[in-house]
Each structure stands twice: as structure tokens, then as C-alpha cells.
Amino acid sequence: MSIRILEPAVASAIAAGEVIERPAAVVKELVENSIDAGASRVAIEIEQGGLKRIRVADDGVGIAPGDLETAFQRHATSKLRTLDDLDALRTLGFRGEALPSIAAAARVRLVSRQADGEGAAIELEAGSVLSKGPAGAPPGVTVSVEALFSALPARLKFLRSTGAETGRVRHAVENLALAYPNVAVIFSADGKTLLRTPGGGAPRDAFAAVHGAELAEAMLDLAPSPAAPFRVTGLISPPAHSRPNRAAIRLFVNGRWVQSRALSVAVEEAYAGLLMQGRYPIAVVMIEAPPHEVDANVHPNKREVRFAREGDAFSSVQRSVRESLLAAVPVVDARPFERPAAPDGALPAANPFSFTVAASPTPPPLPFGLGDGAAAPQPAPAAADAAMPRLRVLGQVSNTYIVAEGPDGMYLVDQHAAHESVLYYRLLRQWEEDEPDVQLLLEPQALEATPEQQERLTARLDNLRRYGFGIEEFGGAWLVRSVPAMGRSVDAGVLIADLLAESDASPTGGEAHRAMASSIACHSAIRAGQALDQQEMTALVQALEASPGPPHCPHGRPTAIRLTTGMLEREFGRV
Ligand code: ADP
Ligand code: MG
Numbered sequence: 001m002s003i004r005i006l007e008p009a010v011a012s013a014i015a016a017g018e019v020i021e022r023p024a025a026v027v028k029e030l031v032e033n034s035i036d037a038g039a040s041r042v043a044i045e046i047e048q049g050g051l052k053r054i055r056v057a058d059d060g061v062g063i064a065p066g067d068l069e070t071a072f073q074r075h076a077t078s079k080l081r082t083l084d085d086l087d088a089l090r091t092l093g094f095r096g097e098a099l100p101s102i103a104a105a106a107r108v109r110l111v112s113r114q115a116d117g118e119g120a121a122i123e124l125e126a127g128s129v130l131s132k133g134p135a136g137a138p139p140g141v142t143v144s145v146e147a148l149f150s151a152l153p154a155r156l157k158f159l160r161s162t163g164a165e166t167g168r169v170r171h172a173v174e175n176l177a178l179a180y181p182n183v184a185v186i187f188s189a190d191g192k193t194l195l196r197t198p199g200g201g202a203p204r205d206a207f208a209a210v211h212g213a214e215l216a217e218a219m220l221d222l223a224p225s226p227a228a229p230f231r232v233t234g235l236i237s238p239p240a241h242s243r244p245n246r247a248a249i250r251l252f253v254n255g256r257w258v259q260s261r262a263l264s265v266a267v268e269e270a271y272a273g274l275l276m277q278g279r280y281p282i283a284v285v286m287i288e289a290p291p292h293e294v295d296a297n298v299h300p301n302k303r304e305v306r307f308a309r310e311g312d313a314f315s316s317v318q319r320s321v322r323e324s325l326l327a328a329v330p331v332v333d334a335r336p337f338e339r340p341a342a343p344d345g346a347l348p349a350a351n352p353f354s355f356t357v358a359a360s361p362t363p364p365p366l367p368f369g370l371g372d373g374a375a376a377p378q379p380a381p382a383a384a385d386a387a388m389p390r391l392r393v394l395g396q397v398s399n400t401y402i403v404a405e406g407p408d409g410m411y412l413v414d415q416h417a418a419h420e421s422v423l424y425y426r427l428l429r430q431w432e433e434d435e436p437d438v439q440l441l442l443e444p445q446a447l448e449a450t451p452e453q454q455e456r457l458t459a460r461l462d463n464l465r466r467y468g469f470g471i472e473e474f475g476g477a478w479l480v481r482s483v484p485a486m487g488r489s490v491d492a493g494v495l496i497a498d499l500l501a502e503s504d505a506s507p508t509g510g511e512a513h514r515a516m517a518s519s520i521a522c523h524s525a526i527r528a529g530q531a532l533d534q535q536e537m538t539a540l541v542q543a544l545e546a547s548p549g550p551p552h553c554p555h556g557r558p559t560a561i562r563l564t565t566g567m568l569e570r571e572f573g574r575v
Contacts, residue, residue: 012074012127014106014153019101019300022159023050023148024168026106028097028301030143031176032310035057035080035183036091039140044173044187049165050148051156057142063112065120067134071110072124074100074319088294092256092435094297103127105155106148111137115133116471126151170194174210175250175257178284181206183477207235207284211248215241215282222285230316237555239271242279252286253294253305260304263287266314270321274556277515285317390545393537400528409564413541416528417553422543423486424554427467430484431513436468437485445492447471447478449500454478456500463513467520469496486524495523512556518554 006014020026027044037060047053064072070076077096079085085094102108103124112117119137123130149155159165166189177185182444184199198208208216219235234252251263267283277279295306307313333556390402391411402413430436450458457464457471457478464471468484469492483492499519526532528539544559553559569575 002274004059009104009127012100015074015097015101015104019103020099020172021155021301022168023165024172026050026054026102026145026148027056027169027316028172028176028235029093029144029187030054030056031173032092033098034060034070035176035180037061037141038504039183041184042186044078044169044185046166046169049162050145050169051150051159051165054145054148055142057140059140060220062114062117063110064114064407065112065118065414068110068112068122069129069561072099072103072122072129076100089254089291089296092302095490098355100127102143103147105152106150107146109144109146110141111135112141113137113139115139115319117199118193133389139432166190166551169268172257175252178203178206178210178250179255179286181325203233203235203284211282220324220328221281222320223327224320229289230313232285232316232320233288234283234285236267236285236321236324237282237413239274239325242275242281246280248282249280250284252284254288255286255295256296256302256305258260258303258305262310263317266317267321269538270318270330272514274325276555277518279546283321284552285321287313287317291314292528323414374421391541393534393541396532397532398529402532402541403450407563409562409566409568411560413544413560414528414553414557415526415530415532415537415540417555417557418544418559419525419540420521420555421559422540423524424517425547427517428485430468431463431466431517434466436466438468438470439484440470440482441480441484441492444479444481447480447493449478449497453500457496458500460512461515462518464496464499466513467516471496484524486518486520490523490524495520498523514554521554 004196012327020029023046027046027050029045031042034056037058039058039060043057045055048210067078073096075096077094079089079091079094079096099108099110104127107123107125109121109123111121112118119135120133121135121137122132149159170187173185173195175185177183177187178194181203182195182199182201183197185195185197186193187195196208198205204216204219207219215237216235218238218241220237220238220247222232222234224231224233237248240269246264246268249264249267251258251260251267253260260369263285267281271281289307293308295308296302364383389406389408391406391413394403394405396402396415397412400415402415402418404411404413446508447457461471468482470478470482472479472481480492480496483490483495499516532540566575
């Protein structure tokens with residue numbers, strides 16, 4: 001074949017494929033146009049996943065009758081003139097590709113009226129104008145798209161079921177509704193209303209429309225990050241709410257929904273120690289940056305952006321999420337004990353993002369590996385002002401909660417969560433110092449491992465060793481010679497099998513080793529329902545006092561709840 005320039009119709013069909021690979025992309029482009037046009041209401045209707053019909057109606061500024069045809073020409077845009085404008089972009093659109101791409105792949109009718117003008121309509125099919133002329137219309141623009149991709153069977157082949165395509169449209173609409181809470185969005189599919197946001201401008205109200213009022217109420221406001229040039233706002237879930245996948249972590253950069261592995265990891269890492277492995281937060285994170293700091297022009301669907309300073313963007317997000325989490329107090333009836341922050345707002349450990357403990361003494365090994373309850377009281381840790389107060393143990397409730405008295409009231413300590421938290425932070429410190437407390441097994445224990453488990457084992461051998469597991473390969477078999485010295489005897493085989501069963505999904509090395517610490521701590525911690533004697537309870541409470549962690553176990557449950565003297569007085573009507 002000789003080289004030839006493609007017919008315009010062929011070229012534009014190919015280009016259209018880039019922009020609108022499925023119905024959700026058409027909806028996204030049309031709603032973005034509505035938002036760029038200053039709409040305060042956008043109504044979206046689809047039928048059969050958008051393949052039969054898509055209709056988007058807005059009350060924005062509209063298009064002048066004389067511009068209707070131009071709007072459907074390739075590279076026709078009112079949003080950008082020079083290349084420099086790209087650096088100061090404030091609109092979602094800028095390439096002038098959406099309308100021509102949609103018209104190349106479907107039958108399109110657009111009616112429009114500007115507030116003080118006459119209404120007009122235009123109809124196109126396969127990129128050519130079928131008709132145009134005056135038409136009655138409310139102010140704004142209404143676009144109807146029918147028989148999408150019917151002339152492009154190759155494209156249809158790649159689409160999923162109607163239900164799946166509807167789901168994708170819904171996700172795209174939700175993203176826009178969350179990013180623009182000032183726009184009232186109503187979305188229906190096959191006659192059924194699936195989403196309706198009030199448009200009053202409150203992000204939490206838009207969130208409630210998407211995720212339900214109950215979760216919306218529980219969501220935490222992101223602490224505005226002061227790290228210029230990035231401004232981070234949004235809503236994040238408290239540790240008590242989580243999802244089994246990352247789908248509910250939504251990221252926006254300058255009002256544009258983006259997919260970013262790095263920023264998603266920034267959010268996830270901020271939850272380190274607060275969520276169980278394999279659980280992910282629900283988050284709407286809005287990052288605002290001066291337009292010249294962000295390149296939105298790197299992806300055909302503008303689904304990805306590039307930052308001039310990626311590292312700063314990452315740490316702004318991580319810091320903001322982490323600070324909001326640490327500031328939040330999961331309130332039951334009583335307040336969970338909140339470790340007072342050091343004057344600069346940092347955790348007792350100097351840096352909230354690493355869990356190094358500088359000054360707290362390692363207790364000698366005794367009951368449950370908790371330190372010697374009979375020994376003389378240990379000196380308060382160096383950062384005494386930042387530690388949990390000394391508590392006097394009074395007893396145990398339901399073989400699960402330790403009742404204690406502190407300077408400011410009564411404390412209930414969840415024995416499993418508290419022990420787990422103590423062990424978790426101790427394990428992390430040992431890992432960081434690479435000096436695990438090990439317990440040698442009297443007889444090496446053989447490990448049964450499938451080839452797949454052996455592969456995982458090999459990949460994790462170094463982390464396992466840094467936690468105190470001595471594992472060797474010996475003539476084709478694996479032998480465990482030592483385990484972490486955690487006091488309570490656990491079945492090494494069961495624990496290791498569990499550590500190997502966990503998914504490989506951990507995105508970073510850092511997260512992988514924390515997840516491992518969390519599993520070991522959970523296995524080794526005292527169970528709920530176990531009776532403890534006074535000495536054991538005292539040892540646990542003292543260890544908790546000296547532990548540097550936040551007042552949650554690694555799964556995010558509180559370790560202690562406080563009923564202040566003031567609360568008791570109120571409850572008993574003394575004040
Ligand atoms: P872009 O959004 O990149 O400019 P489009 O092909 O999506 O390109 O739209 C072309 C032009 O048509 C826009 O620049 C805008 O001037 C006009 N337009 C499209 N949709 C609307 C709308 N809903 N309201 C007002 N103007 C619109
Ligand atoms: Mg556009």
C-alpha cells in the first residue's frame with residue numbers, strides 16, 4: 001500500500017475514538033461543557049447504558065445561533081486562543097474536540113438559547129450537518145446523542161453490558177457532582193433517578209447524595225494543607241468506615257477528576273496503622289494548584305495530569321489526610337482517650353509519618369511480653385507531657401475491658417486493641433532498628449508451602465527476619481527456627497501461613513512491612529474474653545502508657561475510652 005492522507009471522515013472517526021471510547025466519556029464531555037458554561041443545573045438522562053440515547057440539558061450561557069455549526073468543527077473552542085493560555089487554564093475543556101468527536105460517532109441534536117437571544121437547533125449525523133435553524137428552547141444548551149457507535153461495530157464490541165456502561169456513566173456523573181457541589185446535578189438511567197444533588201455548594205451535601213447521609217455525616221473534613229502551592233480540601237472517612245478496594249478514593253486536581261496512583265498511595269499511606277490490610281478509605285480529595293503547576297494536557301481523556309512538583313503534591317495530600325485523621329476523635333458516648341499533641345502538633349514520636357520511638361524504655365520481658373508488672377514503676381518516658389497519664393487499674397469487665405482511674409476520670413481499656421497497639425508499635429520500632437526480640441524454638445518447625453507461597457515467602461524473607469522470624473531453606477524444605485518474642489505463644493506455622501496468604505496488593509514496601517506488623521500484633525495480642533489478673537492488667541496498662549502510638553489499634557478501633565470526671569458529675573446530676 002502506498003502512503004496516503006486519510007479522508008477527513010476516516011481521520012475524524014479515528015480521533016473521535018480517542019476522546020470518546022464509551023458512553024461515559026460522552027456524558028463526561030457534555031457535562032464538562034455545561035460546567036464550563038456556568039450552569040447551575042445539569043440534567044443527564046441515558047437509555048440502555050447511553051447507547052440508545054444520552055441527553056444533557058443545562059442552564060448555562062448557551063451558544064449564539066451563528067456559532068452552532070462552528071462548535072462542531074474540530075479544534076473549535078471558545079476557551080483558549082494561544083498556547084500560553086494552556087498555562088492559565090481555568091476550564092475543563094480546551095481542545096475543541098468533544099462535540100466533533102461525538103457528532104462523528106452518533107446522531108446529535110443540540111438546541112440552545114442565550115439569555116437575551118433567539119433559540120436555535122442543529123442536527124448532525126456521522127459528522128455532517130443534517131439541518132439547522134431557529135427553534136424554541138429554554139436558556140442554556142440541551143444536547144441529545146442517539147445511536148452512539150451504531151456505525152462503529154468495532155467500538156461496540158469493546159463495550160460491556162448495559163448495566164456496566166450505566167455504572168460507568170454514573171461514576172463519571174458522581175465525580176462531576178462531587179467536584180462541583182454548587183451545580184445541581186440530576187441523573188437518571190432508563191427512567192430511574194439515580195442521583196440528585198442539591199447544588200447548594202456544600203461538598204458534604206453532594207457527598208450525601210452520592211454515598212448516603214449516614215456516611216456523609218461520619219466523614220472528616222480534610223485539614224487544609226498549608227504547603228503552598230497546593231491547597232488540599234475534601235472529605236475522608238474515619239477509620240471505622242472503609243472499603244475493600246480503592247474505588248471510593250476520588251482525586252481531583254483543579255476541579256478535574258484524575259487517576260493517579262501516586263496520589264492514591266499518598267491517601268492510603270496516611271491511614272497506615274489505622275486500617276486493616278486490604279481495606280481502603282473513602283475519600284474525596286480536591287487539590288488546587290496554580291494552573292502552571294499542572295499539565296492537564298497529557299492524556300486523551302484528560303484523565304491524568306502531571307505536576308511540575310510531584311513530590312510536593314504527594315506530601316501535601318499525605319500530610320493533610322494524616323493530620324485530619326489524627327485530629328479526629330471517634331466519639332462514642334464517652335470520648336476515646338486522645339493523646340495530647342506536643343506543642344508543635346506532632347505525635348510523641350518526633351515525626352508523625354515514621355513511628356520511631358526515641359526515648360521510651362524497653363520493658364523487660366514478662367507476662368504477655370508486656371514488661372514486669374512487679375518491677376518498680378518505670379520512669380515516665382522522656383516526652384511525659386505527651387504520654388497517656390498513669391492509670392490505676394481497678395478491675396476487668398466482661399473479661400474484655402480493663403477499668404482504670406486516671407487523673408481526669410475513668411478509663412476503659414480494650415485489652416485486645418490495647419495489646420495489639422502496643423505490640424504493633426514495638427514491632428515497628430524493632431523493624432526500624434533491625435533488632436528484633438526473637439524467641440528460639442526448641443525444635444525447628446517445618447513449613448508446608450505451595451510453590452506460590454514459597455515465592456511469597458522468598459519475597460518477604462527480609463521483612464520476616466526483621467520481625468524476628470528465623471526461616472531457612474533446608475534441603476528443599478523450609479524450617480522456622482525462631483519467632484518474634486511477643487510473650488503469648490502463637491503457632492508459627494499458622495501465623496506465617498496467614499502472612500503469606502495476604503494479597504500482594506501492597507503498593508509500597510513501607511506499607512507491606514506495616515501490614516505484616518499489624519498481622520503479627522493481632523495474632524499475638526491477648527484475646528477479648530480472657531480473664532486477666534491484677535498484675536497482667538497493670539503490665540498492659542503501663543505498656544499502653546509508654547507506647548507512642550495514636551489512641552487506636554492498627555485496625556482503627558480505639559484502645560481506650562475516657563469518661564471524664566466532668567461527664568460523671570453531669571450524668572449523676574452533681575452539676
Ligand atoms: P471545548 O470544550 O474543548 O472548547 P467542545 O467541542 O466540547 O470543545 O465544545 C466546543 C465549544 O462549544 C466550546 O468551546 C463552547 O464554546 C461551546 N459549547 C459546547 N457546549 C456548550 C454548552 N453546554 N454551553 C455553552 N457552550 C457550549
Ligand atoms: Mg468540551
